[in-house]
Amino acid sequence: MSILTLLTDFGTQDAYAGIMKGVILSINPQAVIIDITHHIDPQDVIQAAYIIKSSYRYFPEGTVHVIVVDPGVGSDRRIVALEMMGHIFLAPDNGVLTLLMDEGKTGSIVSVENTRYFLKSVSRTFHGRDIFAPVGAHLCRGMDIRNLGSPLDPQNLVHLKIDKPCLSGKDRLVGSVVCFDGFGNCISNIDETSLKKIDTRGSGRMLEIKIGEHTIKGMSLSYADTEPKSPLAIMGSFGYLEIALNQGNARHALGIEKGDTITLEYGQEMHGEK
């Protein structure tokens, strides 16, 4: 079995993703190609960083993940290949692997330079077809990534600056909205670990989640947990706090934008509430 995933901002309106698959199958006819998604917001490296971090673990070890969200195509930005946790990642060196690399111990990292594994003619506008697809196809045939170029130190990769949630005072946590999903759920940078820093459940106080002018009281366990069209906060399936609307689109209904602040703190003691 040789699985290769694609994660791009190419959309599916054009032939771009299909052409990449043609190139891959020309080199590795056994490749099983899976689209993670081609609908990353154009050039949104942060969104892609969250999605690859949340997705890769559901694929078998040995999978090659090809990520082409690449505002710098045609410039002199580097392309890198990374071995980590039994998977291989091929991506522009623009920080899209930052969140992933925070997760654990990296294996080999190389700069992708060996033109022997590229298409013969490399355009300056479509490296997905000319470099990523053929290199990915060779990798999922089992080629050692060290054939691709010189080794790199993880410290030398471009590192994405992504806001992390922080404590303000003893028990107020301040995070922000990082991206949205297609249902309008607003995904934050607040994970379980951050949340535990202020977790004083059982103290008789209720957690309040504030975003813009909205205050949500308590966390929900499922989307169906509240009245229809009511905002709720939930630990989403990727392990981050989300603001959602039962049977609705929180992003649009609440007017939430990327970067909006989310504040979590414990309110007055519950028996003190009216």
Place this chain on the structure above:
Amino acid sequence: MSILTLLTDFGTQDAYAGIMKGVILSINPQAVIIDITHHIDPQDVIQAAYIIKSSYRYFPEGTVHVIVVDPGVGSDRRIVALEMMGHIFLAPDNGVLTLLMDEGKTGSIVSVENTRYFLKSVSRTFHGRDIFAPVGAHLCRGMDIRNLGSPLDPQNLVHLKIDKPCLSGKDRLVGSVVCFDGFGNCISNIDETSLKKIDTRGSGRMLEIKIGEHTIKGMSLSYADTEPKSPLAIMGSFGYLEIALNQGNARHALGIEKGDTITLEYGQEMHGEK
């Protein structure tokens, strides 16, 4: 060969469908995974019921159809597996199998309960990944559905209330618009069998199809059968009467909504018309 189809309302903007495929391939590397569509209108169980009923027969026997249109995810709604006409269907017990089960004799039906075939950690928000994908993967490896849980009586499944076309008087048939396709064709609940109840072709009268303020005279045999931008009525490729617009979008141009009434009756004798 082991084919597994996916029918969901997840869209393709996010990684949800891709992640399900990763889970499936982790368990059954031989699975050939086919998207029926991921663009069911959010939580539109009726639309999904029509689509699975119209689609499954074009896949080979032995195919496993995984349907995740699941407004009740996270609640205590049941998940069921159904063997029928040589195919296997895995779906929430919310009525999405109703139309299908009206078609013929059902085989085994079980309640999906055996957590041994689920992912180890089951979220309350993404059963597509945590239950449907792994169970589907085991089924398309050939596992007997009776391993999944206790047998159910078909009568005990949730039954969707779907309006059926009915006769009003001797020769007026009243149906309704059930869903739309992406071209704006308006698909009704009127099938060949219903139509035959009032079929008196040859009597010298022309069938009139009325929807809102529009009257369409006679059925067309192809979309190209009328003037461009003219409304037409046609037996669609799934076996239901559709209201369509040659080279246009009937849904928007005619302002048709789900549930709109369609009336069919024979007009005045044709030689009586001007």
Place this chain on the structure above:
Amino acid sequence: MSILTLLTDFGTQDAYAGIMKGVILSINPQAVIIDITHHIDPQDVIQAAYIIKSSYRYFPEGTVHVIVVDPGVGSDRRIVALEMMGHIFLAPDNGVLTLLMDEGKTGSIVSVENTRYFLKSVSRTFHGRDIFAPVGAHLCRGMDIRNLGSPLDPQNLVHLKIDKPCLSGKDRLVGSVVCFDGFGNCISNIDETSLKKIDTRGSGRMLEIKIGEHTIKGMSLSYADTEPKSPLAIMGSFGYLEIALNQGNARHALGIEKGDTITLEYGQEMHGEK
């Protein structure tokens, strides 16, 4: 290996493409099915002609390309199969193969008539399912195309009238916008060969590209070559001149429509410019 590509205007909102895949796998379980795209603008035969011409070469020899952009479905338009450059193309005879056939020497061409390779019941509205899918599946199992019907002379196929760029005077080239991609890049009919006819680089003059009220000075080598939101002209990855906007959507920002004229000529001598 047997690869079959799909290029349609069906969209992915409905089950149409999924059903075609079910039919294909029922006949040829080994088929590897790749979507080039299902998002051709409805019935836009010219766009499909450009895309198949630009895409097929990236697939391995022996690939079967099934093209269903078919405004004439249900009429008496012909379906044809074409062998060319080691690939097989199956399409309505509506000119969608015109640009491809201009590229080189055609092999066998036949009229697809042998109903033995169709589904048993052929609707008048969904030949994609009833004819194209099963015939394509047989072809990618290795069936000789001459089994499908009588041979045709390439001259007798419907030929699409597509504007070609032309010289106006000695060194002014006039082309037009043919289609758009999903990024809003405006793809013209001007290829390298046409461009060379007026190429006098080195003469001290700068090429000026005019579209509507916009004048772009010089060709860019990559999308990142200009200021963000500035229009640029570039030879795109498919070998045609494109008008694009760095980090933007040229189609919408510049108000460009299909058929708009693009004029290329050399301006005043550069040292004469202020």
